Amino acid sequence: MIFTSDNGPWLVKGNDGGSALPLRAGKGTTYEGGVRVPCIARWPGRIPAGTVCPEMAANFDIYPTLAKLAGATVPEDRIIDGRDIWPLLSGQPGAKSPHEALFYYRGNALQAVRSGRWKLILEHQPQGSKETTPLALYDLETDIGETRDLSAGYPKLVQRLQQMAEKCRDDIGDSVTGRTGRNCRPPGKV
Numbered sequence: 493m494i495f496t497s498d499n500g501p502w503l504v505k506g507n508d509g510g511s512a513l514p515l516r517a518g519k520g521t522t523y524e525g526g527v528r529v530p531c532i533a534r535w536p537g538r539i540p541a542g543t544v545c546p547e548m549a550a551n552f553d554i555y556p557t558l559a560k561l562a563g564a565t566v567p568e569d570r571i572i573d574g575r576d577i578w579p580l581l582s583g584q585p586g587a588k589s590p591h592e593a594l595f596y597y598r599g600n601a602l603q604a605v606r607s608g609r610w611k612l613i614l615e616h617q618p619q620g621s622k623e624t625t626p627l628a629l630y631d632l633e634t635d636i637g638e639t640r641d642l643s644a645g646y647p648k649l650v651q652r653l654q655q656m657a658e659k660c661r662d663d664i665g666d667s668v669t670g671r672t673g674r675n676c677r678p679p680g681k682v
Contacts, residue, residue, distance in 0.1 A: 493533070493534045493535070493653065494531065494532070494533045494554060494656075495527055495530070495532040495533075496530065496531040496532070496550065496551060496554075497529040497530065497533070498529070499518075499519040499520070499525065499526060499527070499529065500512040500515065500517070500519050500521075500524075500525045500526045500528065500529060501518040501519060501525070501604050502518065502520075503518040503519060503520065503521075503675055504518070504520075507529065512525030512526075512528075513525075514636055514637045515580055515636060515637060515638075515674065516600065516637050516638040516639070518588040518633050519588055520598070520599070520619075521598070521618070522596035522598055522613070523613075524602045524611075524632065524636065524637075525571060526636060529566075529595055532535040532663070533581050536657040538582060539581055539582055539583065539641070540582070540583040542679060543583045545580045545581070545587070547580050547589040548570045548589040548594055548606065548608070549577045549580055549587060549591070550574070550590060550591070550594055552574035552576040553575050553576070553577040553590075554574070554575050554577075555572070555573060555574050556574045556575060556576050557575075557576050557578050557581065559573070560576050560578065561578065567656060571676075571677060573677070575590035575591065577589075577611070578659065586588045587624055589608075591671040592607060593605050593606060593607040593653075593656045594606045594607075594639070595656075595657070595658075595664070597664075598619060599619065599667065600659070600666070601616060601619075601666060601667045601668045602614060602616075602657060602660060602664075602665035602668065603616045603618075603625075605653050605657045605660065607656065609631055609632050609654075610629065610630070610631060610632070610649060610653065610655035611629070611630045611632055612627070612628070612629050612630075612643075612650060613626075613627065613628040613629075613630070613638075613658070614627060614654075614657055614668075615627045617668075618669055622673050628641040628643055628645060629641060629642045629643035629646055629649065629650055629652070629653070630642065635656070661673065662674065664676055664677065
């Protein structure tokens with residue numbers, strides 16, 4: 493059994509929408525309060541009880557993971573962004589995220605990139621806002637609430653994360669920069 497969610501609390505609902513504290517913001521943002529959600533997995537005898545995994549993963553990793561566990565294969569005629577996270581779920585010693593980076597979009601706008609403990613908020617104008625969110629770098633191991641911008645102290649790291657963002661824009665696209673991307677994935681359908 494896997495229990496998870498797609499977004500953080502719905503901020504427009506006020507107190508009725510919930511709280512992501514100590515994380516910053518909520519649903520509709522690319523801050524951790526909007527994208528970091530609980531994931532609880534239970535499989536007696538296969539997933540060790542009471543373990544916590546700090547590694548990065550995403551909901552789109554569930555599909556290839558369950559496909560592999562069921563003995564199925566994922567299609568090879570299209571790009572599948574998800575990766576097998578069974579080593580993380582099953583608590584294998586030393587298991588690491590299969591992602592070098594995760595990219596945080598709001599609609600078709602790339603707004604942030606995360607690699608390990610580091611998250612770079614890209615300069616962007618949030619939907620419905622007249623103000624621009626400035627570029628900022630956060631160390632999520634020491635500042636889970638994204639309160640201290642460290643970008644001035646880590647220019648090479650900022651540059652590396654910006655290069656990852658540029659590769660993502662070339663691949664998937666970005667409405668902020670007007671790029672379509674050579675491998676733009678169509679949205680899923682139910």
